[in-house]
Amino acid sequence: MIGDILRATGQHVVIVAVSVGIAIAIGIPLGIWCARRARAGRFMLRVVDAIQTIPSLALFGLLIPVPFIGGIGMRTAIVALILYSLLPIVRNTLTGIRGVDPIVLDAGVAMGLTDSQLLREVELPLAMPVIVAGIRIATVVGIGVATIAAAIGGGGLGTLIFRGVAMVDTRLMLAGAVPAAILALIADVVLSFVEKRMRI
């Protein structure tokens, strides 16, 4: 039993870590791009917002028939979680960059910082607490949604919960539910701490 829980927890962490990691790699550049282009940015934000509106189980269902990324299994779960994690990361990157004091930006430009220097040295560091808040939300939500991924064979702690439901076995359900809740709490506490450390 303990072995099952540990294996499922490990799987759960991997699914969430991989998908949030990829979502960060896509979402932060996308957020920067949105911050630079007002109209295109608004449009892109509406797209990721629309993805977030789709109920998670429905999103899994929609992805299964899609060639290459779909099917039954962990890959589909990860793709769905990436799509889910994008919104908070893109939106917070955009908000964080837009929120940088215009006087500070003005001073940076006037001192002769290039666009990329301004981004690396001023905008991103000052936006970082807001971006980390987005990553925290994406991670916590991701840990929750990943439990549902078991419904399409994605693995993770949801497997124990679904098996417990099917067998009307409360202990089995809790063996999946409790570690999932603890994971979400730990992620929230740790990332909240990182976020606070980044505030000036």
Next chain:
Amino acid sequence: MAASVDFRSVSVAPILHDIDLRIGAGEAVAFVGRSGAGKTTMLRLVNGLVKPTRGDVVVDNTSLASTDLIALRRHTGYIIQGSGLFPHRTVYQNISTVPRLLGWPDSKTRPAAEAMMAKLDLPLAKFGDRYPRSLSGGEQQRVGIARAMIAGPSILLCDEPFGALDPIVRRDLQDAFIALRSGVTIIFVTHDLSEALRVAARIVLFDGGRVIIDCPASQFTSQPLPLVQRFVEAANL
């Protein structure tokens, strides 16, 4: 080396209209006028933060349209209201921004920062590792001045730099500023006439996006125009 600045039939729609103005190398000129008169836009034309819709801005005999603006800005100091210090960087990191961009070694930057901060009454040993949020408004603005002047700019652009400070601190900073300004062309935007008369040798009065008066500071108060007299009265000289 101080640089000259030449505005040639410059318009910025809808703010400035057909401005012709030449500022010689090493001059200290104050742009005065009411809010919205166009003086800040004039200032921002000099380092290319604003582009003219017509006409040409020429710095040191080179048109800005054909100048590397990044290089120009690294040799142009810029002091603004509220200082614009990087809040996530220490005082020393703030001051050493332009030297770093210019590729100075730390062995050159640190003594320059020490000398500059000593002149501004903020010893680097005491203030260098502090963050801007722990400084008073007057101290922040001193750091802003040091940051703008450390690399020996050829032009110094000041946009209401002492606007948000109390009268006593403001006076102290004007004195510190006057003591520092040599070998640099200064353009100083303010709506405070007494400040303009203290820091500049020449006054240009703007209204409605045009130059109304351009004269030596010593002759400004005796100009008969009603607008000038209103400024003189308001300044309570």
